[in-house]
Amino acid sequence: MKNKEKFINYLDELFPDAICELQYHLDYELLIAVVLSAQCTDKRVNMVTKELFSKYTLKEISELDIKILENIIRPVGTYTRKAMYIKEIAKSLLMNYDGKVPNNREYLESLPGVGHKTCNVVLSNLFNVPAFAVDTHVSRVSKRLGLAKENDDVAKIEKKLMKQFPIEKWSKMHHQMVLFGRYHCKSIHPNCMDCSLREDCKYKKVK
Ligand code: SF4
Structure with missing residues (x-):
């Protein structure tokens, strides 16, 4: 995906207040x-x-x-x-x-x-340590959008994401990409018809 800014803006539009969905107090x-x-x-x-x-x-x-x-x-x-x-x-x-x-x-x-x-x-x-945690959703979305290669492991994906996006975005983007993968770019039946990234999406082109 060439237009990184577009991806950042789209995530901000869809999930402006993304936070961890695990509930905790301590x-x-x-x-x-x-x-x-x-x-x-x-x-x-x-x-x-x-x-x-x-x-x-x-x-x-x-x-x-x-x-x-x-x-x-x-x-x-x-x-x-x-x-x-x-x-x-x-x-x-x-x-x-x-x-x-x-x-x-x-x-x-x-x-x-x-x-x-x-x-x-x-x-x-x-x-607030800057970090780009790669879970199954972040991994899938990264590969579909060509931010990582199909056979990249999580360590490689993490490195590639850290290189492609500014450090101040990492933590929030992790949460946003988890939600994007969980609710929008789902593993089965992703919402491609309603996705603003369709033109840039490798996965969609293949389909
Ligand atoms: S076009 Fe489809 S596969 Fe590509 S990012 Fe959007 S929802 Fe995911």
Whole structure:
């Protein structure tokens, strides 16, 4: 896609106030919610975390019977692994940072279940660290619009997006592209007929 400005303006028009759709009040709640969101919708994660965080504090989560935790988070999928991750994360935050999430990428990426993308989401939302997290929606939209190549992996896509868009746009564009992919340029049946990017879109041309 040659006209980057057009894409930025269109995202601003469609999603002027894009923010993270995961619901949280405390910093560790966001971290746990993002870990739970792997291969799961934000809507489902919000249902689960509403119950989890209203019943238990971080300390209680760290000490919670694993079976009780598994039962609560079961709807998000791969719940045995995620329950283990959450307990370990809770213990580690309490032991190393008094229960707070630090602005420390190296530490966060060392936590179980916390990869580069999770870290980008957490750091950009909690500390305004410029980051371009690439999830399934950002990846699909980037490829369709020719911002990345079909066989690029997420690391390559992230680098390409960071190169093509100004640093002050990264965090907001991440949220906007997630919403654009979730509600407009959907995986199946994208709204191409109503899309202002049709002329510039590689995917549409192929179709
Ligand atoms: S034209 Fe269709 S495939 Fe291309 S960006 Fe718009 S909605 Fe997505």
